[in-house]
Amino acid sequence: MAFTTRKTYRWQTTIVVVIFLFVLILCYWFLFIGQQAWLSTWVGAVGVAPDNVATYAKAVSWLVGIAVFLVSAYVLGKVPKWLQLLVTYLELLMLLVLFMTTFNIDMDFILRKLPFLITQGAFTTLYVTVVSIALAFCLALVTAIARRSSNGVAEGIATFYISLFRGLPLLLQIFILYLGLPQLGFVIKPIPVGIIALALCYGAYMSEVIRAGIQAVPLGQWEAALALGLQRRQVMRRIVLPQALKIIIPPVGNHFISMLKDSSLVSVVGVWELTYLSSTLGNRDFKNLEMLITAAGVYWVITITLEVVQRRIEHRFDSARTR
């Protein structure tokens, strides 16, 4: 028993703690939202000069806020871990929301613009990201295999490509492709240019991820398959790649999420995606912050969805082949 920190809890404890935390959340709420009203009157009544009331009220609210946080951290030490996690999430989320409310944002404006922001902006962002990541993955796979090839030309092309596209800023690549391709006689619309640039750049990065995955498969797997008479191509496809794929799910998910936000860079060539739309809509009515926060929220929601999907895929790979 002495070796484990895991404790047993009674359900009554949980209920008491949940009630306590409810009160706690109310505390936060009053401290930050209500600080203008009752906290100021209270601070004023103590005899603070009217000029300083606002500052004092703010200081008091922060101090009490920190105290409440510390008390909650102490209480959380006494509950099961899942509850600690949940409450910590809630508290941090609340603080974030409270921080946002200090901007005095115009909710009506946000609600009016949100549908268009999602149907045009978020849709374009997702569309560009999904197509780019699919292309990038195929490109990365071919490049990773070419890098291990015994053929010098294949390896040369692969390493040159990786070096070039990892070595230039993505923003520059987008500009160069957009301005350069017409010189070669290809006049391409902004969205395809954006997709090509993202796919090329991320293909270079992900090929290294896939190469790492391939190298992580033990050499013995190659030997066993070759000894059975399989060709190298068959070993790669049937034995090595399936195992490498499982290893690279987390880093590929990482790149997917990263690309979701880097896709905002294609706005420079005039693609109406989420960031571009939010800044133009905001500019028009001088409500920049409203639109930027909304775009941030939409990005975050999409990212959370992707994280859940990634966890699902990982879980499926894990349970199918108990390892």
Place this chain on the structure above:
Amino acid sequence: MNHLEYAIDIRNLNKWFSGLHALKDINVQVAEKEKIVICGPSGSGKSTLIRCINGMEEHQEGTITVTGIELKDMQTLYQIRQNTGMVFQSFNLFPHMTALENCTLAPTLVRGMKRKQAEELAMEYISRVNIADQAHKYPAQLSGGQQQRVAIARALCMQPRIMLFDEPTSSLDPEMVKEVLDTMVKLAESGMTMICVTHEMGFAKQVGDRVLFMDNGSIVESGKPEQMFDNPRTDRLQLFLSQILHS
């Protein structure tokens, strides 16, 4: 001398690992159905020798002829690999496939067998190594001994004429060594040509027709197992035997 007389014919084999002379002028002829046991201290070249036979290692000088095919290019390499099965110290089962799928993979891909036919064949060998009830499990769900027996069945499914064993029991827990050795004895009794790198003296005496003792890249001594182990002629073998018996 006609190469076809031998299952394996190795002549003047030399191999270097970037400067290290790993195999020095090896000459071995293995007859059909003969069982050879190779032993020797670690680093003596015994694994390298057995791995040269099916081209897992490339040799620099000499000739290797397996079932009448001389190993010289990719084509003969694949032919030889189809005629020889290999069992490894670390099993090397494919973790993303069930035991049965491990066994049917090569027959379907290399021999072009139909899936159903391959499964029947695989079940036959899986039963022969006594793990029919585990056929649909993944390697991680099997014990070491069971994994190694699946590996033997997997190699047998290609219906090889020669089986190579590279220290098949060295990474097993003691209580699992016997079940693998029993499988190997059964295989030997069925008339398979076998080359085993192993330190299991009991196994060597029971099935071995000939023992090769290697040291420092050369075959130092060879002969019948009883004569080799009971009356070693060279000091080197005497020392080796005293070391493995007293440790």
